[in-house]
Amino acid sequence: xxxLLSRQHQRSALLRAFALLSQTFLWLGRGSLRRxxxxxxxxxxxxxxxSVLFITVTLGTLGMIxxxxxxxxxxxxLPEYSVVGPAxxxxxxxxxxxxxxxxxxxxxxxxxIAAEIGSMVVTEQVDALRMCNAEPVDYLVxxxxxxxxxxxxxxxxxxxxxxxxxxxxxxxLVWGIPYEVFFRVDNITxxxxxxxxxxxxxxxxxxxxxxxxxxxxxxxxxxGVGTATTRAVVNASFxxxxxxxxxSGFAFFFLFD
Amino acid sequence: xxxxxxxxxxxxxxxVLQGVSLSVPTGAIRFIIGASGAGKxxxxxxxxxxxxxxxxxxxxxxxxxxxxxxxxxxxxxxxxAMVFQxxxxxxxMSLIDNVKLPLRxxxxxxxxxxxxxxxxRLEQVQMAKDARRYPADIGDGLRKRVxxxxxxxxxxxxxxFDEPTTGLDPLxxxxxxxxxxxxxxxxxxxxxxxxxxxxxxxxxADQIAMLYNxxxxxxxxxxxxxxxxxxxxxxxxxxxxxxxxxxxxxxxx
Numbered sequence: 001x002x003x004l005l006s007r008q009h010q011r012s013a014l015l016r017a018f019a020l021l022s023q024t025f026l027w028l029g030r031g032s033l034r035r036x037x038x039x040x041x042x043x044x045x046x047x048x049x050x051s052v053l054f055i056t057v058t059l060g061t062l063g064m065i066x067x068x069x070x071x072x073x074x075x076x077x078l079p080e081y082s083v084v085g086p087a088x089x090x091x092x093x094x095x096x097x098x099x100x101x102x103x104x105x106x107x108x109x110x111x112x113i114a115a116e117i118g119s120m121v122v123t124e125q126v127d128a129l130r131m132c133n134a135e136p137v138d139y140l141v142x143x144x145x146x147x148x149x150x151x152x153x154x155x156x157x158x159x160x161x162x163x164x165x166x167x168x169x170x171x172x173l174v175w176g177i178p179y180e181v182f183f184r185v186d187n188i189t190x191x192x193x194x195x196x197x198x199x200x201x202x203x204x205x206x207x208x209x210x211x212x213x214x215x216x217x218x219x220x221x222x223x224g225v226g227t228a229t230t231r232a233v234v235n236a237s238f239x240x241x242x243x244x245x246x247x248s249g250f251a252f253f254f255l256f257d
Numbered sequence: 258x259x260x261x262x263x264x265x266x267x268x269x270x271x272x273v274l275q276g277v278s279l280s281v282p283t284g285a286i287r288f289i290i291g292a293s294g295a296g297k298x299x300x301x302x303x304x305x306x307x308x309x310x311x312x313x314x315x316x317x318x319x320x321x322x323x324x325x326x327x328x329x330x331x332x333x334x335x336x337x338a339m340v341f342q343x344x345x346x347x348x349x350m351s352l353i354d355n356v357k358l359p360l361r362x363x364x365x366x367x368x369x370x371x372x373x374x375x376x377x378r379l380e381q382v383q384m385a386k387d388a389r390r391y392p393a394d395i396g397d398g399l400r401k402r403v404x405x406x407x408x409x410x411x412x413x414x415x416x417x418f419d420e421p422t423t424g425l426d427p428l429x430x431x432x433x434x435x436x437x438x439x440x441x442x443x444x445x446x447x448x449x450x451x452x453x454x455x456x457x458x459x460x461x462a463d464q465i466a467m468l469y470n471x472x473x474x475x476x477x478x479x480x481x482x483x484x485x486x487x488x489x490x491x492x493x494x495x496x497x498x499x500x501x502x503x504x505x506x507x508x509x510x
Contacts, residue, residue, distance in 0.1 A: 123345060
């Protein structure tokens with residue numbers, strides 16, 4: 001019930017998200033990361049290093065399954081395997097690597113941010129921060145935002161490579177496609193990389209803001225933290241899908257030939 | 258002098274405060290009591306801008322602070338400290354760093370100046386030897402002492418204690434009560450204490466306000482409270498589970 005928000009509430013939630021985003025940029029501009037270097041490094045480790053296995057497994061599996069399924073269809077319709085590798089690489093760069101990695105990060109990192117901040121809200125630690133004249137956005141949101149932005153880009157690049165390598169292994173070991181045929185990159189342009197990179201950056205901005213907003217708006221006790229965590233994952237995943245649609249359209253009209 | 262005038266506050270459809278008016282004279286110890294969820298914590302958080310009223314007026318030393326901005330409340334929070342119900346020490350900081358934080362943020366002291374001042378405050382609550390430990394390493398009672406030290410670092414004129422003796426052993430609870438009394442008698446600090454600890458109420462309070470159904474049911478001295486014939490108050494004092502008292506559904510405040 002709590003997740004089924006009215007249209008008016010959704011609009012005001014969007015406005016609050018933009019307000020939180022501008023405050024975060026403001027505090028980053030005022031040197032929040034310099035003052036909170038230790039916390040920033042801890043968040044980088046927490047979000048990045050601890051997500052590596054998760055990203056490796058999910059993106060690797062996705063790469064293997066995608067290539068396997070496509071090759072089955074190609075084998076039936078058009079036994080011409082040389083197009084599969086380049087098409088798979090192009091799709092990964094433009095679409096699947098950023099979006100699937102974005103959804104995975106929304107799940108793992110987004111829930112973590114919301115649970116952490118939400119717990120601080122219900123145990124009044126955020127109120128205690130305000131009593132000390134410490135601004136919660138400066139202390140809690142800015143380091144997590146910067147860490148998530150950087151790690152989304154890095155994890156996506158890493159996940160993309162894992163996925164492609166896993167797909168290449170399946171193509172070679174199961175279907176006997178030579179690596180030099182599968183890993184042909186001559187039809188990938190800078191515009192394709194730019195489209196993928198823009199998506200990474202957009203997701204890296206949207207995920208921590210959606211999660212931090214859910215955390216800061218936590219109400220009640222431990223049940224409230226659970227609801228906030230669910231809301232963070234739902235909102236962050238929704239942001240990833242909507243941004244993917246918008247940026248794919250933008251890239252189609254303005255970047256690709 | 259603190260005064261709340263006709264304060265209304267709702268969360269969703271639930272009206273927690275429905276026209277609460279009360280005042281706290283300088284130097285007094287004012288207890289705010291009532292069942293869980295009666296809105297006691299919600300009321301006191303209005304004073305320091307952690308919650309904003311839907312309607313009503315709050316004044317501190319004659320100045321209307323109802324509509325101050327978050328930045329405007331910085332000066333109010335220097336004068337008016339709060340000891341939270343769950344101590345709310347920051348887990349990632351050592352005890353001394355917790356106490357140093359308001360000194361560094363409010364007074365812009367250097368790290369070594371803040372360190373000396375924080376150590377003095379920890380000595381006051383017999384926690385100096387544990388200064389380098391972390392909140393997770395100590396028990397609830399000790400955490401509460403550090404929270405009190407943190408609240409007193411800025412020499413506040415007003416201190417809000419939210420259930421200061423809840424979860425403490427009887428000896429630690431008596432120590433906290435004595436500390437509240439000393440702050441009032443020796444330093445003329447005004448205290449607002451949210452509590453339902455009857456022993457504390459009758460040994461420390463100068464004045465008591467009981468909240469019930471979003472309004473002040475009784476506003477008087479401990480003797481007024483003891484002698485009241487009101488059936489709800491009698492049930493509260495006697496700690497009876499059955500009686501006319503209606504318990505709020507939600508647990509906030």
